[in-house]
Amino acid sequence: MISYNTKEWFTFIFRFHRSDTVRKLFPIMIAIAFYSYAVGYAEVEYFKLSENNQIKNITIMHSMLGFVLSLLLVFRTNTAYDRWWEGRKLWGGLVNNSRNLALKLSVMLKDEHDKVFFRKTIPSYASVLSKHLRNEDTGKQLFDDVDLQIDHYKHRPNQVMKMMYSKINDLYTSQKITGDQLIVLNSELQSFTDICGACERIKNTPIPYSYSAFIKKFIFFYTMTLPFGFSLSLGYYVIPVVVFCFYAFASLELIAEEIEDPFGMDENDLPTPKMAENIKKHIEEIL
Structure with a gap:
């Protein structure tokens, strides 16, 4: 388990360790960046869609489903932490x-x-x-x-x-x-x-397979549809926005996966x- 000083707030931002989610997700983040660029290029440069195009309204779906996804991830991380904390109490x-x-x-x-x-x-x-x-x-x-x-x-x-x-x-x-x-x-x-x-x-x-698989699929399809709705309003700035959204959602899932088995060999295990x-x-x- 990683030992650290909880009061050193700013050091957490610039410090990376072996179990940091950035290291694990970096290849996928690069792939999503190229995907977002391709979608943005197709909408803005190739098809030359205007900002009044109906495809822009897809962001309404993201607004509704984003709240649902947040609830699922909160429940997922809480359940995983309960398992970790119960293991600590047992030991x-x-x-x-x-x-x-x-x-x-x-x-x-x-x-x-x-x-x-x-x-x-x-x-x-x-x-x-x-x-x-x-x-x-x-x-x-x-x-x-x-x-x-x-x-x-x-x-x-x-x-x-x-x-x-x-x-x-x-x-x-x-x-x-x-x-x-x-x-x-x-x-x-x-x-x-x-x-x-x-x-x-x-x-x-472990967490039931269908529940864990559903969250991963939800994150994937939610992220993959983000460039379609935001490319018209953000242009190529959609690339860092989509990558950051994927990083935030996928990191929560990775953290939950790591701590749900507190007796393993991961950095944050007991x-x-x-x-x-x-x-x-x-x-x-x-x-």
């Missing part, structure tokens, strides 16, 4: 639940060997979940000092959680923790799986590996 919950589990275990457990197990396993769950959501291969080596045997063909976070459940059950059978303590720890462990399931729901349930490292640091301080 914030994972951080807090990891701390709570470590704090309770630090008080309940007396054997240092048992503490070492959870000191390694609790942060490993966050690391495995991060790789699981990014579809990355999880090797045996998770952190510099943590080794866990992970089967790539099975649900990887569940394997780590099974290790912790098995250890908690062994602690109970060996009477190192009481039945009441077992119930308390069970609710903490269950919250890990709940967070994993919620993250998978966000990742595996820094889940860094969060996993922070969890490791906090758990080692507690245990």
